[in-house]
Amino acid sequence: MNVTITPGLLAGAITPPPSKSQAHRLLIAAALGTGESHIENLAHSQDIDATLRCMAALKAPGDGLPELDCGESGSTLRFLIPVALALRGGGKFTGHGRLMERPQEPYFAIFREKGISYEQRDGVLTVRGRLSPGDYTLPGDVSSQFVTGLLYALPLLEGDSRILLTTPLESRGYIDMTLDALEQFGVKAAYDGDRAFQVPGNQSYRPRDLTIEADWSNAAFWYAAQFVGCDLEIGGLNAFSAQGDMRIVPYFVKLQGKGPVDLDVSQCPDLVPPLAAMAALRGGEITRIVNAARLRIKESDRLTAVTQVLNALGGRVEEHEDHLVIHGMDHLAGNVTVSGHNDHRIAMMAAIAAIRCQGPVTITGAECVKKSYPDFWEDYRSLGGRYTCDT
């Protein structure tokens, strides 16, 4: 689907969709539960549908390894690899887009050490073996999703385990969300705040009735719209949330100030596309988005995609190995077609930057927003955004 936007300011009240990260966590814990749980405020984004489908496959009776189609969801794949080992002695994992090329080496290193077999061939990752209680050592700065996967699976084992990080933890907010979700389901895991987690074994997930919070990661796009001049009332968010992407609020305030600004995104990588849209429209000011190397291993190489899209719109972005330098302008030229890079956050960034373009902007593959925000285009229109679609 191509969307062509006629630039113009948005206005009105908006509630962001339910948090994808929290939804993954609550659904997996609920499915592992010893009874019936009720999870309210679920949106059928593609990633959440992937987790629902995979949990159903893991729990379906049957012999042999379950087949788990993780779609394009890194969270689903990395959370469920250890869970599948604990529940079913492994699984056959498939994915789409870039998913199966995204790194799994921290798990593979553990599997080699522990005698768990793994093989990735023709796009299928087959993992087979038994998880045993003990020490699990891995880096903390490739993806926090490996730690989350272990935190879900290790409590189910018959003895105590530890997770030991060899490098500092990045994306820490996501681990806080994981620990928060585990606690809600009565599962204990202690984090020393640095490099070690203690995870007692022989635990079970108690059933719970919970409501998924509104998503701070996607709210960030509406904050970016606000920043570029829209009059929005962004509602429904939990100001005391465990979601690390709440950091959009202090970063928004920082960007409103004059002078050069450095934003460290090591703990909030998903904020980079909306932050970059804001920075591109920070007239006459320079913004550096630093500690962003892991952006290259998301749905797209997001450092390249952000740079290409904003520069095509008429912005001035310099791409570096692990950071971006953005020279803010008052307006962008637009009058161009840009690719959504099959990446929801890149398509949404383009839609927000288009608000302050002088000519129309066409975004190709704009349906990719469905990965996390299925109603994004409807919400954009409900706020007065003008666009046409061709499929």
Ligand SMILES: O=C(O)C1=C[C@@H](OP(=O)(O)O)[C@@H](O)[C@H](O)C1
């Ligand atoms: O645990 C999660 O829900 C997520 C963790 C983050 O990944 P990394 O830990 O790989 O940075 C984030 O980018 C992703 O969108 C969601």
Ligand SMILES: C=C(OP(=O)(O)O)C(=O)O
């Ligand atoms: C990177 C993302 O998700 P995942 O890693 O789960 O694919 C994202 O939603 O931006």
